[in-house]
Amino acid sequence: MLALGKLLELTLAGREPAQKIQLTVDGVQLRWLSEGALEVRPPEARDNGSDVLLSSGIHGNETAPIELADRLLQGIARGEIKPRTRILFLFGNPEAMRRGERYLELDVNRLFNGRHEQSIGPEAMRAAELEQLARTFFSVPGRSRLHYDLHTAIRGSKIEQFALYPWKDGRQHSRAELARLRAAGMEAVLLQNKTSITFTAFTYEQLEAESFTLELGKARPFGQNQGVDVSRLETRLKQIIEGNEPATESLDGLKLFSVSREVIKHSDTFVLHLPADVENFSELEMGYLLAEDIAKTRWVIEEEGARIIFPNPKVKNGLRAGILIVPTTDAGLA
Ligand SMILES: O=C(O)CCC(=O)N[C@@H](CCC(=O)O)C(=O)O
Numbered sequence: 001m002l003a004l005g006k007l008l009e010l011t012l013a014g015r016e017p018a019q020k021i022q023l024t025v026d027g028v029q030l031r032w033l034s035e036g037a038l039e040v041r042p043p044e045a046r047d048n049g050s051d052v053l054l055s056s057g058i059h060g061n062e063t064a065p066i067e068l069a070d071r072l073l074q075g076i077a078r079g080e081i082k083p084r085t086r087i088l089f090l091f092g093n094p095e096a097m098r099r100g101e102r103y104l105e106l107d108v109n110r111l112f113n114g115r116h117e118q119s120i121g122p123e124a125m126r127a128a129e130l131e132q133l134a135r136t137f138f139s140v141p142g143r144s145r146l147h148y149d150l151h152t153a154i155r156g157s158k159i160e161q162f163a164l165y166p167w168k169d170g171r172q173h174s175r176a177e178l179a180r181l182r183a184a185g186m187e188a189v190l191l192q193n194k195t196s197i198t199f200t201a202f203t204y205e206q207l208e209a210e211s212f213t214l215e216l217g218k219a220r221p222f223g224q225n226q227g228v229d230v231s232r233l234e235t236r237l238k239q240i241i242e243g244n245e246p247a248t249e250s251l252d253g254l255k256l257f258s259v260s261r262e263v264i265k266h267s268d269t270f271v272l273h274l275p276a277d278v279e280n281f282s283e284l285e286m287g288y289l290l291a292e293d294i295a296k297t298r299w300v301i302e303e304e305g306a307r308i309i310f311p312n313p314k315v316k317n318g319l320r321a322g323i324l325i326v327p328t329t330d331a332g333l334a
């Protein structure tokens, strides 16, 4: 096995490889770019013109996606997976991965689209570096661009695997990409309707990639992910990488949601009226008092069919403490 196929091992050990470029037996180039960052380039004759960014470990304790990326990269390094796409593997927050924590001081996934410029510290610098790595990778004109940012969630979920699709003014969400996600095992997609400061929002809004945050189950430590079934996603990713993806147009069984409101925590007096173990996608009744904050701010459910995802009263002031979502249709898809 090539040393660069062990990017995860290198990253967890905080080591730089002696050799930065290696070739697999069938001529695939692996190039180490920076800590937790490696580019895969197929031989020119095999290149199908697609660029795929696979990020994981943006939150250091979300290990199932990191292990999935590691398996794919090892398969490539051993010559078992034969890529026809360029691929950029990124482990988002190496120091948090080493410590088994979501983040150290700042949530990296709230520092994109320029937000890192308003902060200091290692995570702000890492977000800037990730933006630069993604910008360089997606700078070749005329190629298709796909970004999957792989996560697991803090809590259990009534819908286990789902995607979040960023938004940009004047750009329509793609039905073909949703069909691809359905085939990869996603059960629901949340269609965003405003700009954001996450990694996928950056690559979608600024780099013209088709970008998705994928939630794959509940976050657990390394080696304890038997309960997170990524088999359908893994199969689809291999097919995308090898350029032999079966055609699919079906959205059958895929639930679509849109954002009704983001619940923003404004002060330390913020209170969320939900049990600590509430699951993502839990339904909330009309009239339910969801949260209270400074200056008698009240969040009362006014939407028919409302559900909550990512409820988290512990976020820093000014950040999202949950998303209220409602069912939507496929009417706006391109
Ligand atoms: O379980 C949670 O509360 C958070 C899980 C997670 O990390 N989700 C991502 C979603 C990113 C997006 O909105 O596209 C995050 O919160 O960063």
Ligand SMILES: [Zn+2]
Pocket (backbone or CB within 6 Å): 058, 059, 062, 151, 152, 153
């Ligand atoms: Zn995450």
